[in-house]
Amino acid sequence: MTVRKPSRKQIHLAAHFPGVNSATVWADPRSKSQIGFSSFEHLARTAERGLFDFFFLAEGLRLREHKGRIHDLDVVGRPESLTVLNALAAVTERIGLAATVNATFNEPYELARRLATLDHLSGGRAAWNVVTSSDAFTGENFRRGGYLDRADRYTRAAEFVAVARELWDSWTPDGLSRPFAHRGQHFDIAGEFTVPRSPQGHPVVIQAGDSGEGREFAAQAADVIFTRHGTLEDGRAFYADVKGRLAKYGRSADDLKIMPGVSVVLGDTAAEAQEKAAEIRRQQVSPQNAILALEQIWGTDLSSYDPDGPFPDFDPVPDASLTQGRTRRGDTVATAEKWRALSREKGLSIRQTVIEASGRQSFIGTPEAVAAELEIFVRQDAADGFILVPHLTPGGLDEFVDRVVPLLQERDAFRTEYRGGTLRSHLGLSDPVWKG
Amino acid sequence: MTSSHGRGLHLAAAVDQRSAYDADSYVALARLAESGGLDFVTLDDTFARPGPDALAVLSRVAPVTSRIGLVPTVTVTHTEPFHVQAAVATLDWVSRGRAGWRLDVSTTEGEARLFGRRHAAPADALWEEAGEVAEVAAQLWDSWEDDAEIRDTATGRFVDRDKLHHVDFTGSEFSVKGPSIVPRPPQGHPVRVVDATEGQARRTAARYADVALVRAASSAQAGAVRAELRASAEKFGRDPDTLRVLVSLVVDLGDGEHAAEPGHGGGGPRQTAHGPLYRGGPVDLAELIATWHGDRTVDGFHLTPVEPRRDLERLVNGTVALLQHRGRFRTFYPGSTLREHLGLARPANQYAVTGAAS
Numbered sequence A: 001m002t003v004r005k006p007s008r009k010q011i012h013l014a015a016h017f018p019g020v021n022s023a024t025v026w027a028d029p030r031s032k033s034q035i036g037f038s039s040f041e042h043l044a045r046t047a048e049r050g051l052f053d054f055f056f057l058a059e060g061l062r063l064r065e066h067k068g069r070i071h072d073l074d075v076v077g078r079p080e081s082l083t084v085l086n087a088l089a090a091v092t093e094r095i096g097l098a099a100t101v102n103a104t105f106n107e108p109y110e111l112a113r114r115l116a117t118l119d120h121l122s123g124g125r126a127a128w129n130v131v132t133s134s135d136a137f138t139g140e141n142f143r144r145g146g147y148l149d150r151a152d153r154y155t156r157a158a159e160f161v162a163v164a165r166e167l168w169d170s171w172t173p174d175g176l177s178r179p180f181a182h183r184g185q186h187f188d189i190a191g192e193f194t195v196p197r198s199p200q201g202h203p204v205v206i207q208a209g210d211s212g213e214g215r216e217f218a219a220q221a222a223d224v225i226f227t228r229h230g231t232l233e234d235g236r237a238f239y240a241d242v243k244g245r246l247a248k249y250g251r252s253a254d255d256l257k258i259m260p261g262v263s264v265v266l267g268d269t270a271a272e273a274q275e276k277a278a279e280i281r282r283q284q285v286s287p288q289n290a291i292l293a294l295e296q297i298w299g300t301d302l303s304s305y306d307p308d309g310p311f312p313d314f315d316p317v318p319d320a321s322l323t324q325g326r327t328r329r330g331d332t333v334a335t336a337e338k339w340r341a342l343s344r345e346k347g348l349s350i351r352q353t354v355i356e357a358s359g360r361q362s363f364i365g366t367p368e369a370v371a372a373e374l375e376i377f378v379r380q381d382a383a384d385g386f387i388l389v390p391h392l393t394p395g396g397l398d399e400f401v402d403r404v405v406p407l408l409q410e411r412d413a414f415r416t417e418y419r420g421g422t423l424r425s426h427l428g429l430s431d432p433v434w435k436g
Numbered sequence B: 001m002t003s004s005h006g007r008g009l010h011l012a013a014a015v016d017q018r019s020a021y022d023a024d025s026y027v028a029l030a031r032l033a034e035s036g037g038l039d040f041v042t043l044d045d046t047f048a049r050p051g052p053d054a055l056a057v058l059s060r061v062a063p064v065t066s067r068i069g070l071v072p073t074v075t076v077t078h079t080e081p082f083h084v085q086a087a088v089a090t091l092d093w094v095s096r097g098r099a100g101w102r103l104d105v106s107t108t109e110g111e112a113r114l115f116g117r118r119h120a121a122p123a124d125a126l127w128e129e130a131g132e133v134a135e136v137a138a139q140l141w142d143s144w145e146d147d148a149e150i151r152d153t154a155t156g157r158f159v160d161r162d163k164l165h166h167v168d169f170t171g172s173e174f175s176v177k178g179p180s181i182v183p184r185p186p187q188g189h190p191v192r193v194v195d196a197t198e199g200q201a202r203r204t205a206a207r208y209a210d211v212a213l214v215r216a217a218s219s220a221q222a223g224a225v226r227a228e229l230r231a232s233a234e235k236f237g238r239d240p241d242t243l244r245v246l247v248s249l250v251v252d253l254g255d256g257e258h259a260a261e262p263g264h265g266g267g268g269p270r271q272t273a274h275g276p277l278y279r280g281g282p283v284d285l286a287e288l289i290a291t292w293h294g295d296r297t298v299d300g301f302h303l304t305p306v307e308p309r310r311d312l313e314r315l316v317n318g319t320v321a322l323l324q325h326r327g328r329f330r331t332f333y334p335g336s337t338l339r340e341h342l343g344l345a346r347p348a349n350q351y352a353v354t355g356a357a358s
Helices: A036-048 A083-089 A108-121 A150-168 A212-222 A232-244 A269-285 A287-298 A332-344 A349-358 A366-378 A395-410 A423-426 B025-033 B054-064 B081-094 B108-115 B122-144 B197-208 B220-235 B282-294 B307-325 B338-342
Strands: A011-014 A054-057 A096-102 A124-129 A180-183 A188-191 A204-208 A225-228 A255-262 A264-266 A363-365 A384-387 B010-013 B039-044 B067-076 B098-104 B149-152 B157-159 B190-194 B209-213 B244-252 B278-280 B300-305
Touching: A011 A036, A011 A255, A036 A054, A036 A083, A036 A395, A054 A083, A054 A269, A054 B081, A083 A096, A083 A108, A083 A366, A083 B054, A083 B081, A096 A108, A096 A423, A108 A124, A108 A150, A108 A188, A108 B054, A108 B081, A124 A150, A150 A212, A188 B108, A204 A212, A204 A423, A212 A232, A232 A255, A255 B081, A264 A269, A264 A366, A264 A395, A269 A363, A269 B209, A287 A332, A287 A349, A287 A395, A332 A349, A363 A366, A363 B220, A363 B278, A366 A384, A366 A395, B025 B054, B025 B307, B039 B054, B054 B067, B054 B081, B067 B081, B067 B190, B067 B338, B081 B098, B081 B122, B098 B122, B122 B190, B122 B197, B190 B197, B190 B338, B197 B220, B209 B220, B220 B244, B220 B282, B244 B307, B282 B300, B282 B307, B300 B307
Parallel strands: A011 A054, A011 A384, A054 A096, A096 A124, A124 A204, A204 A225, A225 A255, A255 A384, A264 A363, B010 B039, B010 B300, B039 B067, B067 B098, B098 B190, B190 B209, B209 B244, B244 B278, B244 B300
Antiparallel strands: A180 A188, B149 B157
């Protein structure tokens, strides 16, 4: 058999460790530890078996609180990302290792050094998902404390990434260290970096977020954008918008990969897949979680309401401090009206309405149907690939790797082997030019 | 409280290398140390000289070793206490209870300029702050009780939030609200190691360290510092038997089985700028270790090889093998966690209230 040169646009795949939120189903008997290393090892090795581009860890720096108390209905707690990824580098060989690390509550010198170290220890597989934070609530855990307004968050993040790259470039490719000095709006630092240029030159930079500032930041500085999944049309519009911003930074469309986060439910028939999907949504929205979702919109204590009963007949209270550590409010009065309308229209209880209104899985169907639909999104330029978010730890990716990946390969839409050793090579990104 | 510590000998080795950034060389050294049954390996770290992030390296080593303790240096002057404790707790999770943490401070203006947040400060003030970091780390490790995760499907609760605690720590330079993002690590508290040779560091070690390192050139000198540390620990309300005092020696075993270098105390170490240096053969080193330990002036030794590969091999296959042969050092790991190797109990949780709501 001859090796075919890929003639079609190839799909990139990443695996997200099940998150610290209600999408992760912990009550299922198959659900195992969210903290034990064996869970991380299982998921990372499964993703590598499926030849995924990278394995992804999210971050949270303060436990969420609701009504002034620690939120207790969802998975709580997680390990520190970079430490887990260094350990995973020992039990994997090719897959990229991506850590979400906050640019607001870290300093460039230390983080650039930790990322360069991961890149060395993993042989060029490190990635950094840059996130920012604006809330004083999270700041209470840090020396820096305080609050950054939205605009400053992004200028600080952009300068942070630029400084990190200056540091990564401060050693020559032949291994000579040179002093650096950076003076900017947010950072005024100088000295020598302690780590030689790493295998990728620059670890891969991921940006998560769909806002205007986020898109511009990604177009300027990121290699991958982790976005929300929506309809094919929404995806095409987002894709065109973001790729269209690259030229003014001297970058080409291939320099930034667009990867929405998606969930997949498989069944032997379309009907079976739909039934499994509905069951997962019921598990994700427990009776207690349904009341909590309502309280987050209404901004008041609704613990006396029956999740299987009707909605409150009063309007939301404008009180944004009920839930801390996550921003999901927006126009609460409009949401409340929408939910009540849905309940009236279909005769649904509180819980049924929340299940109906909350996020549906992105791709539901037989392996053949899901493979075809994934390919359509990529071929029609709504995405360059996907970050899969399983709902179960650690087995949530097994079925996709066993049943969908081979079909994508048959369609000539996904690699049949890793060609290079670095994450940049998996993503088809060029090596960064050294700026000494 | 009576001592249950049976005067076992504790041995540790540094796996520091110059200009090594690949995983394999560190893995090889840690495995070599593990084959000798050593309690732990250390890897030093500083922002002042080239080198990789030490905690990252030992995290990389964790899955490919099974018993040996892993103790990276993590500096606390320019770093965030919340991140540091989370990383150390995570090292404990990925190593299944083998993590330690050697606290150190960054005293130079050069290091301060790398961060641009604060100026250099005197070592004594920084060690005072390091004590606060050690304290808040323990509070954050305890901020999750061991049985906080309940997965109670009847009430829909993943955790019992009465078993998660804000720490509300306010120190001289920082404050932390808590709780930690990381559940309580397998050892409860990963092992805290402090070089107690000088000044305020000795006070911080007496108060917070599980293992104190002392650079001493004679058995008598080591014994004096150990006695002082134990007395000081007791004043801080600790049982002195919860503190292990190890003598740090730089070892150069390059001359094979030749006698120890003459002229420095009958084969004993001599003082150098990098601490006491032992230069001689592995057999004489075993003799020194057995003698000092027999004097009851030390709980063990932390040895830094001059030539890592060569000297660690001679240390394990020569010195350690001989000590084992003479019944002075264990031949296998009876336990699986670093605390077990050191004979240190898993600490109780300071927030746990038995039989009542907290």
